[in-house]
Amino acid sequence: MSAQQKATDLGIDLSDQPNGYLNLCIKSGNQLITSGHVSDIKGILGGGLSVEEGYKAARECAEKILRSVRNTHGTLDGLKVVKLLGCVYSAPDFTDQHLVINGASDLFHELYGKDGDGYHARSALGFAALPTGVAVEVEAVFEIV
Template identity: 45%
Template sequence: MSIEARLNELGIALPDAAAPAANYVPFVRTGNLLYVSGQVPQQDGKLVVGQLGAGYSVEDGKAAARLCGLSLIAQVRKASGDLDKVRVLKLNGFVNATADFGEHPAVINGASDLMVEVFGEKGRHARSAVGSSSLPFGVAVEVEGIFEIE
């Protein structure tokens, strides 16, 4: 089954690939590697803001990370033109969290689980999940990725 068919079967509609918010590009391809800039969670055109450990739950954070993952896939589709030729190599997740919050991996699972759901075995990847005292625009999560294009 093609990745586009899988997205349809799962009822997943990818957002439009977002334009950069500053002086950078959304992705860079070198050879068969694609580096995608950090994607922030957006829903219905609005940023998803919040801080884990300060009234924002792990499940809320996981949902925000999934939104970041959807944006990553949208950027990859724009860059590659064919999601069937894509393998996910690495995700780096940043969690806006209080100093005592420690469930960063559970939050970033929202993006990781999505990659496996969409790409199957080619969605399994290396990963980092890091806490930060703040993120741009007050968003809850930011996720960047490295992909291989066959």
Template identity: 40%
Template sequence: MSVYDKLTALGISLPPVATPAAAYVPFVRTGNLVFLSGHIARREGKPWVGQLGTDMVTADGKTAARAIAIDLLGTLHAAVGDLNKVTRIVKLLGLVNSAPTFTEHHLVVNGASELIGELFGPAGAHARSAFGVAQIPMGACVEIELIAEVA
């Protein structure tokens, strides 16, 4: 089953590439690697504002991370033209806007990792880092970037 068939089965449609909010590009391809800039969590088209451990719980953050994964896939599709050309999701880097006492960053970012794994199977098994940070641009609760290898 193609990645697009899996997306359809999950009821997911890919969004267009978001316009960068500062001086950067949404993606850079060098050789067989595609680097996607960080994407922030959005809800109803606006930054999903919040802080894990203060006004958000882990399950909310995980939902936000899954939404970011969908946005990342839209950008990856724009970068390569066909998600079936992806041979490997190499790495995700997740930043979680969190209170100093919050310790479940890894569980938040699982929202993205689990969807990527479901869509790409073994090629979706990736290296990953998840960090707690004091703030993310526009007050967003989560930001994630992605590196993929393509044919």
């Protein structure tokens, strides 16, 4: 089954997006590079939000990324996930950013395969604050294969 069909079966919103202030996904050569996509979930990991809530926030970011990629590229098929950058609004002693960003990585593994085109490089970093108090922001780079 194709990545596009898997995303549709999971109920991921792939509808058209209006142009905004910034380009949410840009094609450069054979790459698709996304802007940071933020969660609707707000709060501080380790300061009121659990790892499980952060995981959901990261998955939410990945779903938004997929919508932007589909809008730019026309499909989710024929892509390789190259790199993710995950930013986590973290309490000073919170050290499980990697477990939070698994929410995004796991979705890409589900769509593209953990051992195949979904196998990607990743950074998961803690931040003292994120825009508007969101819990997670994720950006991604895809290769058109």
